[in-house]
Amino acid sequence: MSTEGEQEAGSIGTAAPAAAPSVRRKPAVLALWVGLALVAVWILFLSRGTPAGPAIAQPGKFLVTVLDGVTFAGLLFVVASGFTLIFGLMRTVNMAHGSLFLLAGFIAIRIQQAMVGKTRNIGAEDVTILDWVVPLLAGAAIAALVGVVVQQVFLRWNQGQELRQALITLAISVILADQMLREFGGLALTMVWPGEVTHFIEIFGQRYATSRFFMLGVALVVGLLLWLWLARTRMGMVIRAGVDDEEMVRALGINISLVFAITFFVGAFLAGMGGAMGASFAGVATGADGQWLLHSLVVVIIGGMGSLKGAVAGSLMYGMVIAFSPAYLPSQYTFYAVIITFVLLALVLAVRPYGLFGRAA
Amino acid sequence: MTGRAVAPATATGLAVVVIALLLLPQVATDFFVQFVMTRVLMLGVVAATIVFLAKLGGMISLGQLLSFGIAGFMYGNASLSEGARGLNLGWNPYASIAFALAVATVVALLLGALASRTEGIYFLMLTLVYGVIGYFVFSQIVTISGPGGVTRIGAPSLFASPLRLYHAGVVLSALTYLGFKLLGRTNFGLALQGVRDDPVRMASLGFNVPLHRTLAFGLGGFVAGLAGLLNVWWNGQIDPASVNIGPTLDVLIIAVVGGISYFEGAWLGALVFVAANTYLRALPLVDRIGITEDRFNTLIGALVLLIMVLNPEGLTGLVDRARRVRRPRPAEPAAAAVASQPSVQSALPAQPARTAGTGDSSPANETKGTVL
Numbered sequence: 001m002s003t004e005g006e007q008e009a010g011s012i013g014t015a016a017p018a019a020a021p022s023v024r025r026k027p028a029v030l031a032l033w034v035g036l037a038l039v040a041v042w043i044l045f046l047s048r049g050t051p052a053g054p055a056i057a058q059p060g061k062f063l064v065t066v067l068d069g070v071t072f073a074g075l076l077f078v079v080a081s082g083f084t085l086i087f088g089l090m091r092t093v094n095m096a097h098g099s100l101f102l103l104a105g106f107i108a109i110r111i112q113q114a115m116v117g118k119t120r121n122i123g124a125e126d127v128t129i130l131d132w133v134v135p136l137l138a139g140a141a142i143a144a145l146v147g148v149v150v151q152q153v154f155l156r157w158n159q160g161q162e163l164r165q166a167l168i169t170l171a172i173s174v175i176l177a178d179q180m181l182r183e184f185g186g187l188a189l190t191m192v193w194p195g196e197v198t199h200f201i202e203i204f205g206q207r208y209a210t211s212r213f214f215m216l217g218v219a220l221v222v223g224l225l226l227w228l229w230l231a232r233t234r235m236g237m238v239i240r241a242g243v244d245d246e247e248m249v250r251a252l253g254i255n256i257s258l259v260f261a262i263t264f265f266v267g268a269f270l271a272g273m274g275g276a277m278g279a280s281f282a283g284v285a286t287g288a289d290g291q292w293l294l295h296s297l298v299v300v301i302i303g304g305m306g307s308l309k310g311a312v313a314g315s316l317m318y319g320m321v322i323a324f325s326p327a328y329l330p331s332q333y334t335f336y337a338v339i340i341t342f343v344l345l346a347l348v349l350a351v352r353p354y355g356l357f358g359r360a361a
Numbered sequence: 362m363t364g365r366a367v368a369p370a371t372a373t374g375l376a377v378v379v380i381a382l383l384l385l386p387q388v389a390t391d392f393f394v395q396f397v398m399t400r401v402l403m404l405g406v407v408a409a410t411i412v413f414l415a416k417l418g419g420m421i422s423l424g425q426l427l428s429f430g431i432a433g434f435m436y437g438n439a440s441l442s443e444g445a446r447g448l449n450l451g452w453n454p455y456a457s458i459a460f461a462l463a464v465a466t467v468v469a470l471l472l473g474a475l476a477s478r479t480e481g482i483y484f485l486m487l488t489l490v491y492g493v494i495g496y497f498v499f500s501q502i503v504t505i506s507g508p509g510g511v512t513r514i515g516a517p518s519l520f521a522s523p524l525r526l527y528h529a530g531v532v533l534s535a536l537t538y539l540g541f542k543l544l545g546r547t548n549f550g551l552a553l554q555g556v557r558d559d560p561v562r563m564a565s566l567g568f569n570v571p572l573h574r575t576l577a578f579g580l581g582g583f584v585a586g587l588a589g590l591l592n593v594w595w596n597g598q599i600d601p602a603s604v605n606i607g608p609t610l611d612v613l614i615i616a617v618v619g620g621i622s623y624f625e626g627a628w629l630g631a632l633v634f635v636a637a638n639t640y641l642r643a644l645p646l647v648d649r650i651g652i653t654e655d656r657f658n659t660l661i662g663a664l665v666l667l668i669m670v671l672n673p674e675g676l677t678g679l680v681d682r683a684r685r686v687r688r689p690r691p692a693e694p695a696a697a698a699v700a701s702q703p704s705v706q707s708a709l710p711a712q713p714a715r716t717a718g719t720g721d722s723s724p725a726n727e728t729k730g731t732v733l
Contacts, residue, residue, distance in 0.1 A: 172662070294493045
């Protein structure tokens with residue numbers, strides 16, 4: 001939700017001098033670029049003995065890895081943009097974001113099963129585009145409603161008490177996780193992509209599922225709509241103003257409470273959409289809530305809390321790391337892939353403590 | 362600063378509690394002492410490190426269970442010689458203890474350094490990420506653990522019996538409590554509270570803000586590591602699931618239920634948590650209303666929600682408030698002079714959220730000395 005003006009203000013005026021040096025640290029930045037260059041050389045020429053092999057010799061594998069990263073980044077963006085939208089305006093860290101993701105995923109699966117008329121062995125050919133879109137929207141809408149209820153009942157009256165709000169949403173996520181375990185069981189459930197998008201294409205001799213492109217397309221549409229909403233509508237203008245100076249917006253006679261509720265609705269809706277997409281992409285099960293809370297956190301910590309641009313950048317970087325590290329680490333060490341995520345996080349934080357596009361609270 | 366380091370009442374109270382705990386095995390069942398209370402003491406120490414970082418440093422950390430786990434995993438890796446998994450270094454138990462604590466502390470210092478330039482909610486989120494990444498590290502890197510964890514870990518002979526472990530828990534808890542209380546009065550502790558209240562001002566005064574935070578986080582990791590050692594001896598094994606996001610949040614819940622600005626609250630919260638976890642299933646009629654042991658998390662979540670909505674200071678805060686009502690205006694000159702206990706007054710004030718960014722250090726900062 002950052003605008004150009006806000007970025008300027010963020011980097012010049014409001015950064016706390018002790019905590020966030022606004023002067024770029026030259027050696028750290030240099031080290032970052034050298035590190036990136038080394039990684040590029042490794043991937044291009046040296047990575048013999050890795051699952052993918054050097055990009056020069058195996059361009060198909062390289063391209064597929066890039067596509068994996070970009071398409072997964074699309075899903076990351078949908079989920080994390082909701083998280084960052086809520087935080088940007090209200091300074092509320094919604095620890096139940098992952099729970100809303102999981103809830104919508106489960107509900108969308110149930111609705112799809114009801115629409116298709118069978119609960120097991122649903123093939124892609126059984127599913128029309130409507131059988132996918134309607135569950136997606138319904139699941140997301142229910143997640144959004146739950147989100148709004150939570151906001152109205154538990155968060156509305158303690159606005160600004162960030163840590164209290166974080167703990168309240170944390171408690172809600174514990175309750176939701178337990179109730180979902182009761183209702184949906186502990187087994188992984190999968191939503192089925194519509195038959196229209198379930199094909200395979202050949203890329204340099206590698207088979208690739210078109211459903212991943214479809215997922216990326218949905219994410220791009222979401223991103224575009226979100227950007228139009230924030231940049232081109234009156235409501236978006238109010239939200240951007242609220243991010244910068246909530247008191248002033250209130251003083252101008254704008255009903256910011258309504259704006260808060262709508263923003264929370266949209267943020268939770270995005271978590272829910274992500275849930276249905278994630279359920280189609282990899283299935284959902286108990287524990288996905290914590291995992292997607294982690295994904296959202298990593299994306300926004302890298303990109304900067306409250307920044308839509310940051311969510312894009314964070315999703316792409318994190319998506320790439322997730323796709324590349326298992327493919328380009330030596331085969332016997334691929335289980336160290338998780339460390340690379342942490343290295344990415346550490347590098348970004350060493351240079352910019354509040355993320356690439358973030359600013360101090 | 363002529364006041365005693367620890368108020369006499371506190372010292373007496375602590376002595377009474379410690380003696381009572383040491384006598385407990387004479388009156389209580391083995392199950393209660395060795396299964397319930399040992400866990401309470403270990404979890405209490407971990408929760409106390411959260412309270413320490415929150416109360417003195419203003420940092421809510423979700424990384425404490427990670428240090429707890431690191432110490433356990435490292436002890437298992439170092440001490441075993443032919444375990445099913447892990448490095449199997451086969452070291453002397455006491456060398457393994459030193460190694461485990463060293464790794465836990467160094468990792469905490471490094472992670473603390475990385476997080477030291479963030480504060481508030483960012484710190485919370487970053488430490489949550491630490492905890493979850495730590496889980497993945499142990500569950501995926503098969504050379505040190507893998508999903509099955511490290512099993513058949515024996516305790517050093519000194520701690521071999523369950524009763525010894527219980528006593529060790531009592532001693533560790535008392536030392537932790539006393540140590541953290543005393544630390545608040547040292548130069549380091551006072552500077553840490555200054556960093557909590559106004560980092561910008563402290564930086565202007567020449568204090569190294571990130572260093573203070575890093576050292577505090579390192580100390581928290583060390584103490585949590587001590588508890589982690591007890592845990593791994595008590596359990597005989599450790600697996601990655603025990604440091605996953607669920608248990609990580611449980612420890613924060615313990616601190617919050619007990620009262621995050623009270624050291625006593627850490628152990629009180631642990632007692633409530635473990636007792637609820639252990640005895641709830643035994644209560645008659647509970648399953649009639651749909652709350653069985655399987656739904657324990659719903660209950661604990663509802664409890665936290667209730668506490669955060671009604672009284673964010675937790676159970677100890679409630680006790681404290683009741684005492685104040687009964688005995689209005691207690692004389693607390695020492696506390697007021699050192700200004701080390703402002704958080705007792707209000708744990709969760711409305712923070713001057715966005716206005717603080719404009720750079721004016723408002724007079725509100727004087728009273729802002731709070732945890733949350």
